[in-house]
Amino acid sequence: MSTLTGRRPSRPAPYRPSGLTWTVLRLHRTALYVWGAALLAAVAALIWMHAIGPDARAAVGDCDASDPFPMDCGIIRETAADKIYAYGLALVSACVTFQMYAVAVWAGAALTGRELESGTARLAWTQSVTPARWLATRLAVPAVLLTAGTTLSVLLGNWTRRAGNGDLSGGWFNTNVFISSGPVAxxxxxxxLALGALAGLVLRRALPAAAAALAVAYVLHEVLDGFRMSLWPAETTTGLAALRFPHGALILEHGAVTGAGERLTTSMACVGTDSAAALGTCVKGTELTDFWTIYQPESHFWPLQLVESGLLLAVAGLAAAAAFALLRRRHS
Structure with a gap:
């Protein structure tokens, strides 16, 4: 019949993605493109630096684990290490560390603040989408993408450090290295994300929400950075062991004790002494009777990572719960 009437048979309409998840991705596609481009650039840079890692290791060599002054290795690396490898790894580490600021600003300004300010959110709520479902989707979609992308960056970053020299961009306790090397990132x-979304819901305007989210993220980052090494008990040694700092350890406090019991926290006397006889010779004719060192060994990296991650996830959970409670109270 179609031949007789001159009509062509109808074709099914092409499939078009729909639903809240697709709406979030389409509405914030610019941010998705920028974030995706940054992730691809970081991945490409880390793979390339992994390839040149052996050359960087050969250029600087490994620090002697028996060196009583392990921090001196930083001076050697600064003058001998492959600059491209060291600076490139440091740059990627910094981007992973400070992405929280960009995420918080975007979440406050665009994810919730702008939609509430423009009325887009209220329009969605009138189309059989509950406010709770609207917020859950806007938190879940970027959370999945951020978790996957950040995890990939962390794994590739650690892979790159093992290929070259893990200390080329600083010790494990360096802020950027610590955050970009584990689940805390x-x-x-x-x-x-959670703090930015909460700021947007509270202020309901894009620019004020972005400023508030940035300020809260900065305070959180600085507080944890200042108290990080207090999140897990440090090691304490005395006597001869306190004069041979463990390689890779972060020295929190070091000093000497006089015969009168006075603690000299700035004394570096006899550091590097490797025997009891040498120690006796060193303190002969002085008023020093003992030494102590308080430090965080490299073996505490994972306990510190897990404790800090737990605190941050608790903050994220509380912020998300507060956002849902606020939304429910306003639209109940």
Missing amino acids: VAYALAG
């Missing part, structure tokens, strides 16, 4: 991103 994901926790920071999720905390920034």
